[in-house]
Amino acid sequence: MSREIDIGSEFSDYLVNRNKLQGDGSFTAIEFREKFLQELENEHWWNSNNTITLNFKNVVTLGPSWANEVFAFYTDKYAKDLIKKKIIFKDLSVVKREIIDQEIDSGYVRKL
Amino acid sequence: MKHLFANQKKHQKRRAKSQLKNKLKKLKKKKYTPKRATKSLSKKNKDLKKFYKPREYTHSFIQEFVSGQIGLEHNVQDFVDFSSKIIDSNCTRVYLDFRNATRIWPSSVTMLVSLIEWVNLTSSNSVRIGSSDSNTADVNAYLGHCGFYEYVKRDFTPQTGFYPPNEVVKIKQEPSVKNTRIRQQAILNLIKLHSTLSSDDIERVDCKILSEIFVNVTEHGVTANVSGWFVLAQYHKTNGIISICIADNGIGIKNSLMTGFQADNVAKIVKSQNDADYIETALTQYISGALDSSEISPKLLGLQHAVPQGKKRGKGLKYVVDTCKQLKLKLNICSHYGVIALDENGSTHYKHTLNKRCFAGTLYHIIIPARKVQDV
Numbered sequence: 001m002s003r004e005i006d007i008g009s010e011f012s013d014y015l016v017n018r019n020k021l022q023g024d025g026s027f028t029a030i031e032f033r034e035k036f037l038q039e040l041e042n043e044h045w046w047n048s049n050n051t052i053t054l055n056f057k058n059v060v061t062l063g064p065s066w067a068n069e070v071f072a073f074y075t076d077k078y079a080k081d082l083i084k085k086k087i088i089f090k091d092l093s094v095v096k097r098e099i100i101d102q103e104i105d106s107g108y109v110r111k112l
Numbered sequence: 113m114k115h116l117f118a119n120q121k122k123h124q125k126r127r128a129k130s131q132l133k134n135k136l137k138k139l140k141k142k143k144y145t146p147k148r149a150t151k152s153l154s155k156k157n158k159d160l161k162k163f164y165k166p167r168e169y170t171h172s173f174i175q176e177f178v179s180g181q182i183g184l185e186h187n188v189q190d191f192v193d194f195s196s197k198i199i200d201s202n203c204t205r206v207y208l209d210f211r212n213a214t215r216i217w218p219s220s221v222t223m224l225v226s227l228i229e230w231v232n233l234t235s236s237n238s239v240r241i242g243s244s245d246s247n248t249a250d251v252n253a254y255l256g257h258c259g260f261y262e263y264v265k266r267d268f269t270p271q272t273g274f275y276p277p278n279e280v281v282k283i284k285q286e287p288s289v290k291n292t293r294i295r296q297q298a299i300l301n302l303i304k305l306h307s308t309l310s311s312d313d314i315e316r317v318d319c320k321i322l323s324e325i326f327v328n329v330t331e332h333g334v335t336a337n338v339s340g341w342f343v344l345a346q347y348h349k350t351n352g353i354i355s356i357c358i359a360d361n362g363i364g365i366k367n368s369l370m371t372g373f374q375a376d377n378v379a380k381i382v383k384s385q386n387d388a389d390y391i392e393t394a395l396t397q398y399i400s401g402a403l404d405s406s407e408i409s410p411k412l413l414g415l416q417h418a419v420p421q422g423k424k425r426g427k428g429l430k431y432v433v434d435t436c437k438q439l440k441l442k443l444n445i446c447s448h449y450g451v452i453a454l455d456e457n458g459s460t461h462y463k464h465t466l467n468k469r470c471f472a473g474t475l476y477h478i479i480i481p482a483r484k485v486q487d488v
Contacts, residue, residue: 014293016323022331023292061296063323064431095315106427 002051002088005036008058016063029069037070046078046086057091067099072108080104159371163363166236174203178210183217184444184477185348185355188453188462192446192470195223199230200468208243213251218283218346219444219477221260222357225283228264229340229361230472250274258344259283278305283344283357289330295343296322299356306347306482307354313439317480320435324428325358325476332368333360333474352484361473364448366390374399374426386465387450395433395445395452400426432476433458442479446471 007015012027019028037052039045056062074083083104092100176197184191198206208224210216231239245252253274255261259282261268281298300318307314329341341360348355362368366387369378382393393399436443437458444453448469453462 016293016327018327022327024289024330061323062319063327064320065324065327065428068427093315094312095319098316099319 001049002053004053004055004090006055006058007032007036008056008060011036013058013060015059015066016061018065018069022065029066032066033070033073040074040086043077046082051086051088053088053090055090056093056096059096062096062099064099064103067103068108071100072103072106075104075107080107159367160363163367164233166234168237169202169204169231169235169239171201171203173205173207174198174201175207175209177212178208178216179212179214181215181217182213182220183215183355184219184446184453185217185351185353185479186215188444188451191219191223192451192464192466194220195227195446196466196468196470199223199227199470199472204237204239206239206241208241210246210251211244213246214248216246216251216255218258218344218355218357219475221255221258221283222342222344222359222475222477223446223471225260225263225285225342225344226359226361226472226475229285233361257282258346278302279347279349281343281345283342285340285342287340289341292326292330296326299343299345302345302347303354303480306349308352308481308483309439316435316439317441321432321441321478322358324432328428329358329360329362329474329476332365333362347482349483349485352482354480354482356478356480357475359471359473359475364450364474365394365445366447366450369394369399372400387448388452388463388465389450391445391447391450391452392460392463394426395429398426398430400428436478440481444477445475446477447474448472 005011011032014027015029015032017023017025017028019025019030022028033040039050040052071083071087089097089100174197176194178194181187182190182194198208228241231241249271252268253271256268256270257275257277258280263283263285279302281295281302286292286295296318299322300314303309303314303317309317333341341358343358345354345356347353363371364387369375369390372378378390378393378399381397381399382389433443433454435441436454437456440456442454442456445451448471449467450465451462451470452460455461
C-alpha cells in the first residue's frame with residue numbers, strides 16, 4: 001500500500017527550517033515528520049510492503065537542514081537502502097535529488 | 113603468604129568498585145538533565161547580556177578618509193584596515209570623509225549599517241556618525257539607490273540614470289525573522305535576471321548556499337538581545353558580478369561556538385583564541401553552537417528527540433563552502449575580529465585575526481558571476 005503526499009501543496013513549497021529555532025520557525029522538518037510521516041515511527045511499517053511517495057513538483061526550495069531532519073533521521077535505525085526503497089521521491093529536480101541523497105548517505109548522527 | 117594474597121585481592125576488588133563508582137558519577141554529571149540544560153541556557157543568556165552590555169564611548173573624535181574604492185569586492189586588506197579603524201574606535205563622533213571615494217561597494221555599505229546598529233546596541237552615551245558626500249556623483253547616487261540614505265534617514269533626491277531598480281535588493285534592517293523567505297526570494301530573482309549561472313546552479317545557490325546562510329543568521333545571529341539582520345545584493349554590470357551581503361549583529365562565530373554545548377570539543381579542535389581559526393574550523397568541520405547540538409531535554413526546546421552530544425548539527429557552513437567551490441564562487445566571511453576570504457577554487461587567499469573588530473557581527477559575502485556589459 002502506498003500513499004502520495006504533494007509536499008508543496010499540502011505542506012509548503014519552502015522547505016528550509018529544521019526546527020522552530022531556524023528561519024521564521026515555520027513549516028519545519030520536525031513538523032512535517034509529525035504531520036505526514038507518523039506511520040514511519042512504527043517498526044511494522046518498515047517491515048511491511050508499504051511505501052510512501054513524496055511529490056516535490058510544487059516545492060521551490062529544499063534546504064539540506066530540512067532534508068537531514070526529515071530523511072536522514074531514519075538512518076539511525078534503518079539502512080539507507082531500505083529508506084530509499086520505502087520512501088519514493090517523485091518529480092525531484094537534479095539539485096533536490098543531490099541534496100536528499102547526500103543527507104541520507106551522510107546520515108543523521110556522526111561522531112565528533 | 114596466602115593471607116597476604118587474599119588481602120591484596122580484596123583490596124583490588126575494592127579499588128575497582130570505587131573506580132567504577134567514580135566513572136558512573138562522572139557519566140551522570142555529563143548527562144543533560146532538564147535542570148542542567150536550563151542552567152546551561154541561562155548561562156548562555158548571561159554571556160549574551162554581558163556581550164551587549166552598554167558601555168561609555170570615551171574618546172571624542174575620529175576622522176577617516178576613504179580614497180578610491182572600498183569593499184571586499186575590490187580588496188580585502190583595504191576593507192579590513194578601514195573597518196577595524198572605525199568599528200572599535202570608541203569615539204563619540206565618527207566622521208567618514210568620502211570626498212575622494214570613487215566606489216563604495218555593497219560590502220562596505222553593509223559594514224556601515226551594521227556599525228550604526230552596533231553603536232546603538234553597545235553605547236550608553238550618544239554617538240554620532242557622519243560622512244561627507246563624494247566628489248564622484250556615482251558614489252552619492254549609489255548610496256541613495258542601495259537604500260543606505262533611506263536607512264540613515266537622510267534626505268536625498270533619487271538620481272535617475274545611474275542604477276536601474278531591478279539591479280538591487282536594497283539594504284534594510286529586518287527587525288524579526290519573519291521576512292527570511294521574502295529576502296531570499298528577492299536575491300534569487302536578482303540572480304535569475306542577471307547571473308550567467310545555469311538554472312541548476314542557480315537552484316544550488318538557492319537551496320545550498322542562501323538557505324543555509326539564512327538559517328545561520330536567524331538561528332545564531334539573531335538572539336533575544338539582537339533582533340536585526342541585513343541583506344544587500346547588487347548587480348554590477350561593468351564588473352560582471354552580483355555582490356550578495358547577508359549579515360547580522362550577533363556574537364560572532366567564535367562566541368557562538370564557545371557558548372554552545374559543544375564548547376569543550378571545539379576548544380580541543382581549534383586550540384587557539386584566534387577568531388579566524390574558529391571561522392575556518394566552522395567552514396571545514398562539523399561543529400555547531402546550536403542549542404540542539406547536544407544532549408538536552410527535549411521538553412526544553414520542544415524537540416521530539418534528544419541526540420548524543422556533538423552530533424547531528426554543524427554541516428551548514430561546510431555545505432556553503434563546498435557549493436561555492438563547486439560553482440566557482442568567491443566567499444568572504446567577516447566575524448568580529450576574524451576574516452576569511454576564499455577564492456573561486458575554495459582556497460583561502462586571506463585569513464587574519466585582528467586586534468580590533470572588522471565587522472560588528474557576522475557578514476557572509478558571496479560574489480556570483482553575471483553578465484558583463486561594457487560602457488559605450
